[in-house]
Amino acid sequence: AVFRYPLHRRARERLVPVEDDGVKKPERAVRFDPSAVPLIGEGGLYEVFERIPECRKARGIRFKLPAILSVAACAVLAGQKSVATIAHWAREQDPEILRHLGCRRGLAPSETTLRRVFRAVDLAEFDRRVGAWFASRQTLAGQGLAMDGKTVRGSGNRDTPATHLV
Numbered sequence: 112a113v114f115r116y117p118l119h120r121r122a123r124e125r126l127v128p129v130e131d132d133g134v135k136k137p138e139r140a141v142r143f144d145p146s147a148v149p150l151i152g153e154g155g156l157y158e159v160f161e162r163i164p165e166c167r168k169a170r171g172i173r174f175k176l177p178a179i180l181s182v183a184a185c186a187v188l189a190g191q192k193s194v195a196t197i198a199h200w201a202r203e204q205d206p207e208i209l210r211h212l213g214c215r216r217g218l219a220p221s222e223t224t225l226r227r228v229f230r231a232v233d234l235a236e237f238d239r240r241v242g243a244w245f246a247s248r249q250t251l252a253g254q255g256l257a258m259d260g261k262t263v264r265g266s267g268n269r270d271t272p273a274t275h276l277v
Contacts, residue, residue: 145185145208149248157181157213159244166231174220178213179228180237182220185212194229198222234263238276 150157160177167176186197198221201209206217214220220228260277267273 145189145204145212150181150212154244154247156184156241156244159240163232163237163240166233167228174224175213175215176228176232178215179220179225180232181212182209182214183225183229184241194225195222198225234274234276242277 149155152158157177160180163176163180165176182201183197186200189200191197191200198219201219204212204219209217209219258277260275263274263276
């Protein structure tokens, strides 16, 4: 048996978004269209990913590095936050979208492939190139820019400082 009870007497009112006139707001799911991302062509993100040096051995490569990074970038733009959710997002995409992202056969890279690539890729080079691409595409005329920073967990030890990403 499963029993559930509110932890606060007005829990339902607090959890349901309500307009000023007392009517509930319809929940809107944020949709992301990967085909709208400027990947291919002059100044595209795929071109930036092609410049990142290959970090894997040539034997057994099924997905090109730019394709894996394109899938991961679009998954993160769609709101995915972990390698497992990135892999799940990629599996749910149509083969046509995966081909647009650079996957030749229309198949998504597995979670283990994503993990291996993320461990092996040079993060400083990746961060520098993608940051430069975003900066070249960004025009801020009187607008603000929200930035966030993170420290990569487990990247530092006694001898080397931790890696920080913006």
